[in-house]
Amino acid sequence: MFFDTHTHLFDERFQPDLPTVLERASTAGVSRILCLGIDRESNHTAVQLAQKYPQVWAAVGLHPNYLQAVQPGDWDDVVRLAEREPRVVAIGETGLDRYWKDTPLPVQETYFQYHLDLARRLGKPVVIHCREAQEQVVRLLRQEYDRHGPIRGIMHAFSGDRITAQNCWEMGLHISFAGMVTYPKADSLRQVVPEVPLERLLLETDSPYLPPQPVRGRRNEPAFLVHTAQQIASLRGLTCEQLAEVTTANARALFGI
Template sequence: MTYPIIDTHAHLDDNRFQTDLAQVLQRSLDAGLERIITIGIDRETSEASVSLAAKHPLLRAAVAIQPNHVHEINPGDWERIQELARDPSVVAIGETGLDRYWKKAPFDLQIEYFFKHLDYAAELNLPVIIHCREAEQDIVDCLKKHFEKRGPVAGVMHSFTGSPEVAEACLACGLHISYAGMVTFKNAEEIRLAARRIPEDRLLVETDSPYLAPMPHRGRRNEPAFVKHTLEFLAELRGVSEAHLGVATTVNARKLFKLPNPS
C-alpha cells in the first residue's frame, strides 16, 4: 500500500548512522517517506543537522539547545542557534522543552531557555518541537504564559506520552501531538488513551531515531523507515485505514513545517 509519510523527528547526525546513512535514507524512500526532519539538541548537532539537510534532499533540519544541555552552553552557542535558524533548510526550532527526569540542568535554566526558544520561534514564524519528560504541568504552565503573550503556539509535543488531559491543554495552546514507537509497546496502554482521542488534523508521527524502535523492531537501532509501523499501529488503534492516516498526518506535517507538496 502506497501513501506518503513524514518522519517529523529523527537524529540522523547520531554516530549510529555514521557508516550507512545512505542505505538508511534509501530504505526510507522505499518505505514511502517524502521527508524527514533531523533534529539538533545543541550547537554541534544543530550544525550537523543543517549540514545533512544541505546534502540530502529528503531531509530538513531543526535547531535548538535541548533542556538537558542548557547548562553546557558556551559563549556564542545561543547566537549560533539563532543564526542557524535562518538557514533555508531549517523548518522548526527544536528540540526545546523541559526535563525533570535526568536532572542534568538546573530547572530554572531550562525554563529560561524554553522561553527563549519559544520567543525566537515566534519571531521567525517557525514552529517549535517540544521535549517533555516528567514535566508535563511545567510545560503546560509555560505554554499558557506564552499563549497569553503571543497567542497560539505553532509546534508539536514530540514523542508524546502524556495523559488525555495534558494533550487537551497542549492542543488548546495550539500545538500538534506526535507519537513515536513507544505507543506500540505492549505496556503502553496509558499512552494509547490519549492517542485515540487526538483530533486527526493535529496528529503527527515520528521515530525519534535511533531511539525506541517500534514493534516489531523493539531493541534494534531505530530508523526513519520504521515510522511506518507506528503509523500502521495508530491507524488500527483509531479505526481508520493506514493510507487515510498516512495522508492525514502528512498533510498536517506539510502545513505545520511549511513543507511543499512534492507533487
Template sequence: MLVDSHCHLDYLERDGRDLEEVVGAARRAGIERLVTICTKVTQFETVRAIAERFEDVTCSVGIHPHEAGSEPETTTEQLVAWARHPKVVGIGETGLDYFYEHSPRGTQQKSFRAHIRAARETGLPLIVHTRDADEDTIAILREEHREGGPFPGVIHCFSSSKWLGEEAVKLGLYISISGILTFKKAEELRDAVRDVPLDRLLVETDSPYLAPVPKRGKQNEPAFVVHTAEALAALKDVSAEELAEVTTRNFRTLFAKAA
C-alpha cells in the first residue's frame, strides 16, 4: 500500500474532475491514504469539506508562499485553532518561493515563521515548499529550531539541492518525492535523492501537476503516485514492495494524526 502525501483535490474538482472517480482510482491503485493540501486559508473550508467526504482523505491548513501577499495575514494562533479539526493533519503548505516571487520575500518569510510555530505548538508536520530559496529556507528552519525548539516537517516535492536535502534531514525533516524524479532531465535531482536515507522518504503527486513518466502530458492524479514510487524504488535499489512499506511507515510516523 502507498500514500499520496501531497495532492490538491480541490484543484482537480475545480477542473471538473469527479472526486469519487479520482479517489476510487487511487484506491484501486493501492493508495491507502491521501492528504489534500490547503494553499489559501480563504479556501480552507472547501479543502476541509473534501476531506470530510472521504474516510481515507485528510487535509492540511496553510498559506502557500505564492499567496502570502494576497491572503489575510494569519497568526500562529489562528492556524492552531483550525488545526484542531480531526481531519487536519498538517500545517501548510508554506515556505519560500523566490523563482516566481508572487509575494514579497519579507511577507513570505513572516508567514513561514507563523506556520513553523503552529507546527511546533500542534505537533503536526510543517509542509514546506521551497524554490530558488535554499539558503533562506534552511536559515529560517535552523533559527526557529534553535530558538523555539524542534518541530516535525517535510520538504514537499523535493527538487532542490543535495545540500538543502542534507540540512533538512539534519533538522529532523522528511523529504517527499514527486513525479519530477521520473523526468528525463532530472539527473541532478536523482543524484541528490540517492543519498537521502530511506527512513526519511515520502512519495507524493502534487496533483494535478507534475504527472510522472509514463503519464507525462496528462493531468496528474493520486493514482499516479505508483509510478513515482516505482522510479524511487529503482533508484534506491529496493523492491517496489519494500519502498511502499517504508514510505508508508514514514508517513504514519510523520503524519501521526492521520494514521
C-alpha cells in the first residue's frame, strides 16, 4: 500500500467528489495521504480533513508564493495548530520559489527559517518547496545543518540535479518524486532516481498538480500515484510491491505514523 506524501486535498477542484477521490485512491493501493496547507484557511481545512478521514494526515505552513498575503497572526496560527493538533505530523509547505516573483526572496528566506525552527523544536519533519532556487535552499539548509545537525524533512516534488539531491540526503532529508519523473523530457531527473538511497526515497502526487504522463491534462489525484510508482520501480529495478513497502515504511517512520 502506497503513501502519497504530498497533496492539496483542500483545493476547490476536490470539493465536488472528495469521498470518491479517496475511494479511488484506496482501490489503487494508496492507503495513506498527507494533505498540506499553504495559508491560514487551507491549514485549517487540512486539519479538518485529517480529522474526518482516517487515511489523511495534515501538515501546516505558509507557502512562499502566498506570503505576500500573510496577515498578522497567521504564523502564530500555524504554531498553534502544529503544537496542539495530533493529526498534524509535518511542517510546511515552506521553502523558496524564484519562478514566481510575488514574494521578495528575503521574506521567503525569513519564513523558511521560521518553519525550520518550528519543525526542529517540535521534532516534526519539514516539507520543502524549491523552484529555481536550488543554490539558495541548499545554502540555508547547510546553515541549519551546521548549527543543529541532521534535518528531518522532505525535498518535495524533487526536480533538481544529483549534486543537489546528494547535498540534501547527506543532511538527513528525504527525496520525494512526483509525476514530473514520468514526463518525456525528464531524462535528467530520471537519472537521479537510482542514486537516492532507498531509505530516503518517497513518492507523492502534489494533487491536484503535476499529473503523471498517462493522465497529463487531467486533475491529478492520489490514485494516480501508481503511474509515478511504476516509473520509479522500473528505474530502481524493483517491483511496485517492493517500492510500496519501502517508501511507505520510510514515510511512516518520518511522520511517526
